[in-house]
Amino acid sequence: xxxxxxxxxxxxxxxxxxxxxxxxxxxxxxxxxxxxxxxxxxxxxxxxxxxxxxxxxxxxxxxxxxxxxxxxxxxxxxxxxxxxxxxxxxxxxxxxxxxxxxxxxxxxxxxxxxxxxxxxxxxxxxxxxxxxxxxxxxxxxxxxxxxxxxxxxxxxxxxxxxxxxxxxxxxxxxxxxxxxxxxxxxxxxxxxxxxxxxxxxxxxxxxxxxxxxxxxxxxxx
Numbered sequence: 001x002x003x004x005x006x007x008x009x010x011x012x013x014x015x016x017x018x019x020x021x022x023x024x025x026x027x028x029x030x031x032x033x034x035x036x037x038x039x040x041x042x043x044x045x046x047x048x049x050x051x052x053x054x055x056x057x058x059x060x061x062x063x064x065x066x067x068x069x070x071x072x073x074x075x076x077x078x079x080x081x082x083x084x085x086x087x088x089x090x091x092x093x094x095x096x097x098x099x100x101x102x103x104x105x106x107x108x109x110x111x112x113x114x115x116x117x118x119x120x121x122x123x124x125x126x127x128x129x130x131x132x133x134x135x136x137x138x139x140x141x142x143x144x145x146x147x148x149x150x151x152x153x154x155x156x157x158x159x160x161x162x163x164x165x166x167x168x169x170x171x172x173x174x175x176x177x178x179x180x181x182x183x184x185x186x187x188x189x190x191x192x193x194x195x196x197x198x199x200x201x202x203x204x205x206x207x208x209x210x211x212x213x214x215x216x217x218x219x220x221x
Contacts, residue, residue, distance in 0.1 A: 038141035047149035052090025114175040166205035
């Protein structure tokens, strides 16, 4: 979709203003830090109730944002990442060697989730642009609230319930199920792990694989 004609006419002027603003902020930060200075980002990750979240991965994502004359938006390139894990108090500390080339910083808090064939995805629970805070000085204090902390609790409960070789093998091959059902019968427990996109349900009896049932895959489930 093309930009309105008025925006296209103002495009070069608008771009110049953004560029000058960006250069001003970058120059101020460059005066504050020397190339290679160790800067710190520290803070707390908690849920909505204020409960600290232990074992959450926190990522500092650093990039060079440049103005695209095609979209009139700033777009990231040359993305770099450093990460840390929150402690029992939900706190973390990240370090990054200052480099004048980079001008955009974001902090993401989340948890890695194993998927099919051993691949991992990063489930983002909270995210914030911290560019101005970092440019203002170090350490930059960044505390985030995880909106979907229940996801972390459910994943950890599922992992804690894996006890047998069969369960570990299927988890290693297929990753986290999309749905888990547990039924208690006299003398044993039956569990079903559903993988909608793969079109399979694995049925376990007291942790031992009894049956693999195929069904029509459900894309995007």
